[in-house]
Amino acid sequence: MPELPDVTVYVERLEAKLRGSTLERVRVLNPFLLRTAVPPIGQAEGRRVTGVERLGKRIVLALDGGQCLVIHLMIAGRLRWLAAGAKPPGRITLATFEFDAGTLVLTEAGSKRRASLHLLADRGALQAMDPGGIDVMKADLPGFAAQLRAENHTLKRSLTNPRLFSGIGNAYSDEILHRARLSPVMLTRALDDAQTAALFDATRAVLSEWTDRLRGEAGDWPDKVTAFHPQMAVHGRHGLPCPVCGAPVQRIVYADNETNYCARCQTDGKLLADRALSRLLKASWPRHIDDLD
Known part of the structure; x- marks a missing residue:
């Protein structure tokens, strides 16, 4: 499972690539990945990324309007960055996040689907997800x-x-x-x-x-x-x-x-x-x- 050093590097690279970019399209390819229904995932589309953060072992994409996309990679989940228009890998792709700068791809190896994606309405919902451990x-x-x-x-x-x-x-x-x-x-x-x-x-x-x-x-x-x-x-x-x-x-x-x-x-x-x-x-x-x- 990616831990603090791995997640920190992911966050730094995402911050450099995505801050100020607009999330044009979200495609969830596995129904077990998305763990929230409200707000609907489509509401994230068209929003600008205002920052990228670490919450424990989770990666948080903060969007304008206060919404947050929260990705937990668990054991076998990984993130890939593709140039705009590039084709993501086949069966292991769980979701794609298309930006004007490129496409973020969430993959998970193996047959167990443990990785998760949440769309949270505001910072209060994000704070409620924090288990409370100190940095x-x-x-x-x-x-x-x-x-x-x-x-x-x-x-x-x-x-x-x-x-x-x-x-x-x-x-x-x-x-x-x-x-x-x-x-x-x-x-x-x-x-x-x-x-x-x-x-x-x-x-x-x-x-x-x-x-x-x-x-x-x-x-x-x-x-x-x-x-x-x-x-x-x-x-x-x-x-x-x-x-x-x-x-x-x-x-x-x-x-x-x-x-x-x-x-x-x-x-x-x-x-x-x-x-x-x-x-x-x-x-x-x-x-x-x-x-x-």
Whole structure:
């Protein structure tokens, strides 16, 4: 799922291309994409784009008259920019937004349709959609600490909770926790002040560094948005060496997600129980990184 760095780059490129442009036509090609009926989507046509914003992991096209088009890419949704008159890709296209400057295309790979589009009547409706998480890049340490300790959950769960923190998901939470050298299953209220400060610094550093990296790689448009990058320390790198200590990166698999971590750097060598695999292996489940063959 595109997270804060990816969405920020999308927003910057859209702002450069669309501010002041008129949305001439909207075509919704999949009935499951549009999640609002009032106002009707046709009311967005003929309106000028007054700005582009990020709302968590959502992209907001602000239109004159106060209306807002809100795009949530979810896991497999992506945006493409085509020159005016160019043909969008076939089956994966969910919607097209035709401007005088070109066409914005919303695609989604795979068979599951999770991406969404909302047309909101005004800023009040947009505010109601905001889950309330703080932007860590604009927060100070006391504000970050207060959010972190508002609920007693694991660090992984808290960092990815949109009611607490804006725009952080599975990929960058792995990278943040590795940078801070903290266990993903450590409880938030168990952190001391030094650990909280380390997590705050790591969060800001990782998000800033990756935003800069993706901004530089994007060129005119970010065509290759992915949650997996070879330069990442642990995310998506199960079994590969940790760039800090060389130990093999470990993982915890649950539902459609997984958490990647370095046992030596983050958990004092302890291997965290994988809900499925450790139950299967039971007594044979290794407890420490040094127990691995």
